[in-house]
Amino acid sequence: MTLQEILAAENRNTDKIYLHLEGIFWKAYERSAFAFIHRISRYKASKRFVKYLDAEVVSVGFPDASRAKVLGDRPLETEKADMLVLGTGTIDAEEYGRWKEAIPLVVSKPAGMPSPVFGTLYGGVPRQMVIPVPDAESVPRRVPAAPLSSRSSEAGSTGSYPAAASETSVGEAVLRDLRNFSVENATPLECLLFVSSLKKQLNGNI
Known part of the structure; x- marks a missing residue:
């Protein structure tokens, strides 16, 4: 899935955690990231401005090697090679909005500066x-x-x-x-x- 498709799905997401395999990391975006942090593991999310989508995007991730440790024995609703879906209960849209707003935006670094x-x-x-x-x-x-x-x-x-x-x-x-x-x-x-x-x-x- 492209990032644009992922964000479109997240706009409709009300009760799921979608994890996408990107390289060697599983990543959750937007509402899935919110539910993941509050109901699975309190990782620190990052918020970046994606220029070609003209949108601020929140995400959180963990390495594939840590999947068993992070997810434990939680049941999966869907399991594919590049995507996992977990049920999480209702995601409060207003609470999610306040949470996203409070996350500081990561500003792109000037050319030549370390990441x-x-x-x-x-x-x-x-x-x-x-x-x-x-x-x-x-x-x-x-x-x-x-x-x-x-x-x-x-x-x-x-x-x-x-x-x-x-x-x-x-x-x-x-x-x-x-x-x-x-x-x-x-x-x-x-x-x-x-x-x-x-x-x-x-x-x-x-």
Whole structure:
């Protein structure tokens, strides 16, 4: 289904949660997102302005790998390869409208700025972190290894090589970024960009 078709169905939705498989994530939109958060799991929804539809769209998502944990043994009214439908009871249109209005709009980032990724669960986890996606010019280049004699002289008084310290520092930074990355609410594209940035950091220090 296209996003336009999904939104048309959500405008008629009164008592269902529609989950759509997009890449490796299940996503719920609009009224389905409202019902999902209030009756299944209190994930954090995001609201974006979709220019070609001239509309603000609310959505929430979780990875396919977490489907059993998130949905548990709840019965499905419909199960397809790319869509799940759960009964949820009546969705109050006025309450949904107030809920959507209160969600802050995610403003598109200026060109060249890193993309924001929002945490999913309520609690003590920071709501926002920035994924470092370096430009090609800023990615460290692979530097040929120095001759053994040269490295021996560099080790000289310290007994360690500068390259080893650099690799350790980069490795720690990559692990820190990986631990902090909130995959549950990132888009597939943001996940790919994040993995690509980590790979470039590591390859630049081999």
